[in-house]
Amino acid sequence: GIQVEQSPPDLILQEGANSTLRCNFSDSVNNLQWFHQNPWGQLINLFYIPSGTKQNGRLSATTVATERYSLLYISSSQTTDSGVYFCAVDGNYGGATNKLIFGTGTLLAVQP
């Protein structure tokens, strides 16, 4: 099946710093999503981005499907950005359902 690798596994930032998180995947995908899991365990969908670039406030994401990677940019980081960031791709098993395969995540800690 598809392999999803994220880097770095851990990241510590000072408040106000910028960062880039990377997601590599091993096969073509129909769907790629970025999620943020806050310290209380809630997973929030950040971007649905199978290709191209999207921006939402201080966050933006770029997926280059032909080269099988995606990047999540966090600018002017805040302590509330802390948590785990997951990349997930559609395993393209066929059928009507998107079944997401998750990477192992990047643990981000933003210090005041």
Place this chain on the structure above:
Amino acid sequence: DVKVTQSSRYLVKRTGEKVFLECVQDMDHENMFWYRQDPGLGLRLIYFSYDVKMKEKGDIPEGYSVSREKKERFSLILESASTNQTSMYLCASSRLGGYTFGSGTRLTVV
């Protein structure tokens, strides 16, 4: 906003017990999923369902079963709980690719 509600935030069960984890969504989504999350392993798909009474195995279905009798409810069943099933369990629903997750159930099997 879509809400996905998991019935328990924390559960402690004994080895060998039959355990039911319940998940309810309120937006008429066709697809529902159960994942487990373990440190260093990310989220792994246990089972999913794309319609009432329909189910398919995910990547790690062993030791689990599911039930979907109504569109809004998807239950995960541990037939005989074991200590290696101690984990965080996350339910999700989706339509057209957009996922919404519940808050998770942290299950400890002793």
